[in-house]
Amino acid sequence: MKLNFKKTGSGEPLIILHGLFGSADNWFSIAKELEKDYTLYLVDQRNHGDSPQSEDWNYDIMVEDLKELMEDEGLDKAFLMGHSMGGKTVMNFALKYPDMVKKLIVADIAPRYYPVHHQSILEGLISVDLAQIKSRKEADDQLSKHIPEAGIRQFLLKSLGRDKEGGFIWKINLKVINEKIEEVGKALDQDNSFDNPTLFMGGADSKYIQEKDKEDIEKYFPNHHLIYIKNAGHWLHAEQPKAVVDTVRAFLER
Structure with missing residues (x-):
């Protein structure tokens, strides 16, 4: 599927995926800061925003959508960042296509199963x-x-x-x-790991990344760093945009 996306900035490519019920627009304020140093791709995942709609909707398919976008844009490798559902998409992508991911950022979601709560x-x-x-x-x-x-x-x-x-x-x-809301909460179910640098960025006031999740994070992403953004819940990029920008930039430049 040809996804809708907005491209801005210059520098190494950084692709950002939104969460459930969201769109590329959710990341505009973050992009305005990061576009000074990176080429930003703000993506509408399928069935969201201005991307096409389809009866087919699961992480396997969303991973292939992202791969198609990268190939169409001539991107052999990129930084990937995803929030919530988008975080699950980029985690699955990194495990399936590790050579296409330079560094990975996962915002307020863990690899485990989440029961339906929407x-x-x-x-x-x-x-x-x-x-x-x-x-x-x-x-x-x-x-x-x-x-x-x-x-x-x-x-x-x-x-x-x-x-x-x-x-x-x-x-x-x-x-x-x-x-198909059950698809959003599905756990990662792969045998391999992603060994490049990975940042898990949780909201300090959110319950999405818990102590019990650390074992799974270590299993799939052994080269990871976990931090919590103060005074932020699940929508940490909207609640604490400066802290998120500073954290992302420090991780990508390290």
Whole structure:
């Protein structure tokens, strides 16, 4: 699949993948800082953003999407960074195609299985009557019945777009994501390891990377460094962008 992406900056290539319900736009503020030193590829994964939608959706396929993008761009090797679902994609990619990854950055996700925990978000998104709403405010009001956190609603509403007739649409493939949500939480299941430098970057206030995860991280990524960003939860790049930029730059330059 030919993924949509935004390319900016100059220098060695750094490819960034967003998480579930997100898009390339989530990383614009980070890119504005890193583009001074790197060629940034901000990618919409399939069924998200402006990339094509498909009934096929799992990490094996998303890994091949990323490989196709790199080959199309003539990239033999690149730095890879992924957040949450994107982190799982780049971990799987690094294990399957280690020679194509110079260094790996995984933001607030571990290699293990995660049970489904997005029910309220999915219920909220499905509840929005796209045929009837006249404004983003109305969509927000409908979402608020399921999702009380204003910040999460604003994040989700970034995926609310317009069709050719001017009506509202979800740019995420809500039907497929809802049907196959179990795919997002699947654990890494490979026999090999990735031996190049790897940074696991967790939010100090998040529970996504726990003490129990260190054994799996060591198994798959023996040359890793684990740090936690202070005063940040799961969306650490939105909550502490400067700390994330400084951490990423220090790791890539080391």
